[in-house]
Amino acid sequence: AFAGSDLKLSYDNNLSFKQVSAAGVVYSSVGDTAERLAGVLHLTAEATAIRIDGREALYVADDKQAIEAVNDAKNYYGDPAADPAVTRVYTSEEISISKANVGLGDVMSKAEATSMLLFGSTKVKVDAKPMITVNVERTRTEREILAYGVVKQENSSLGRGAENVISEGVDGVQDVTYKVTEVNGVLTGSAPLASDIIVAAVDQVIEVGTQYYVSSRNDGGGSGILGWPADGMITSRFGWRSRGWHSGIDVAAPIGTTIFAANPGTVIGADEESGYGMVIRVDHGGGLVTLYAHCSEFYASVGDTVDRNTAIAAIGMTGRTTGPHVHFEVQVDGQAVNPLDYLEE
Ligand SMILES: [Zn+2]
Known part of the structure; x- marks a missing residue:
């Protein structure tokens, strides 16, 4: 831990050293000699303390080494002078220096001081903690x-x-x-x-698209054979819509407007369900079922045989809906399909 021969020894400035040999031991340099003497004579040195938040933390030989040790530590992670992308480097702690008289053994080299500041150790140690916090922007x-x-x-x-x-x-x-x-x-x-x-x-x-198709019971742009459930405007079509998957078409008309069965069949459901509200289902055979939701009234009951022109319900606003319409669904083997493929032209 001896810092070098540029230390000013305070014990005796008149000490001089010569290379001598005594009892087979060769003292060959000032540093060597001072190190050996330090343990015996309690030599002290005038050194510079590096203070962290006011407390003396480390000692180096002089102010120049102290300043350089601190700067080396600060610039370790990013040096504004070498890298123009580094805009600011600062420590969270306040670092200052002051004169101190300390034992020779407490004085570190500049490199040791930098290592201590950065890693809390001069050797690789897993549990060592940095003495300073270097912030780089x-x-x-x-x-x-x-x-x-x-x-x-x-x-x-x-x-x-x-x-x-x-x-x-x-x-x-x-x-x-x-x-x-x-x-x-x-x-x-x-x-x-x-x-x-x-x-x-x-x-x-x-x-x-912004066009409303008008669904009359005879004409609505379909391609199949089913009759239209009601007169009104198609306000939502089958498929993916901004609100999600739409399993049928919506035909809007005032509350009370008659809903007709799309084809001959048997009423297999006339229930109140969350979402659909009052919903009536007609089985046409061959796996084909039509569904009419959000009704205000039922005109047919489960088990009734209906014709293509039988009034089975009235348009309403029951269930999840923002306006009066019939949600008309066509199911083939339990699977919702596009009603326009099944409704007549
Ligand atoms: Zn709908």
Whole structure:
């Protein structure tokens, strides 16, 4: 732990050393001699203390070594002079220096002092703790994908709820600069400061249908043979909608509007269910079942045989609905299918 021959010994400034040999022991240098004498004579040295938050923590030979030891520790994780991306380095603790008279054995070399500040040890030790907390702020620029946006255009000749992609979106490229903070070399924070677009993204353009189809009991754009359940506007179609999967079509009409059976069959359900509200089901045979939900009244009962023109219920607002309509569902072998494929033109 002896720091070197530039120490000013305070015990006796007139001491001089010569290379002598006594009892076979060779004292060959001032440092060697002083080290051997220190244990016997309690030599002290005028040194410089490195103070952490006011407390003397370490001793080195002089102010210059103290300042350099501290600077070496501070710049260990990031040196603003060597790396322009490092914007700030500071310690959480207040570090100062002062003169001190200490035992020779307590004086460290500059490198030892730096190691102690950084790692709490001059050797590799697992349980050692740093004596200081070095905070580094730096900027870091990363090239990233710039996600494309979506532009929606209304199309009044496209059915309400239908969406078509007119042109595909293309991702762009951007450089994002982050302010990064590290504590003793460990990343503790990252926040975007600025971005620079290298390649602009291209918006995806989607057309959104706004047209209402009017469903009369004779004409509604279907392709099959079933009769339409009610006169009214189709306000929601089958398939994925913004609110999720829609298992039928909604035909809006005032409360009390008659709902007709879509084809001859047998009423197999007339119940109150959460979601559907008052719902009536007609079995047409061959695995085909139609369902009419949100009714206000039933005109038929379970077991009734109905015809294509039999009034079976009235439009209502029961269950989960925001307005009066019949939710009309066509099921084939228990599976909901698109009613427009089964309704007549
Ligand atoms: Zn519905």
